[in-house]
Amino acid sequence: MIRELRDRLLEAEAERAVRGVIVTGEGPSFSGGVDLNEFARGTPDSVHGLIDTLRDLCACARNLPKPIACAIRGHCLGGALEFALACDIRVCSPDALFGMPEVAVGIPSVIDAALFRHYIGLGRAKEMLLTGDLVAAGEAAAWGLVNRVVAGPALLEAAVEMVGRITRHSPAAVRAQKELIEDWMNQPLVESIESSMAVLVDSFRDGTPQRIAREILERRRRSKGGS
16 A cells, blocks of 8 residues: 555656645545554564655655645554655644554654654654654644644645645746755755755746746736726
8 A cells, every 4th residue: 555655646746737646544544554463473574675665655755746735534643644744734634633653562663753853843752752642633733743623524625725825836846845845854054055045046047937027027017007
């Protein structure tokens, strides 16, 4: 399933007509995380393969040049939560529950669990990772773990609306911004500032910012003339 989801994301990346991606779960929950049977019969080699595959999926989500959102109901645990953190937007229902229960199975949380401190701070990250306790939707929103809590059938609509607020902009600008955000996660501040300057300058080479700026100025001119 992890490989299939990665493949669907790569298909969405290659398809020009797709401007954004929304991932949700069937049934009452987004995902309960890795099947415990994988651990019960696991060996160092099998677990290494599993974690490698999950790492590739999370990296695919982080590096997808198009916006990707999760619409989360019910439980979102372990590897599923790591995947959600790798996405750009997280919208959840009031019954959503988030947690990293790996410690309760005798293992640490790894790979994209490293993103927790960026989203919710080191103290709350330690609380989640060391206790394995669940965090409810309201608290997750207050912490910054999710972007919005939306009730009932409006959940998917809210995810679509939020992705739409991104896809209304130039695909090249969205891609460049996502690439910069990924770089900023992995670079010191000074390097992040320097690299971002070059990306901004390069964006003027195809004429897109100039065209958009002229269109905005023309709309303003017409608006003033009409008033």
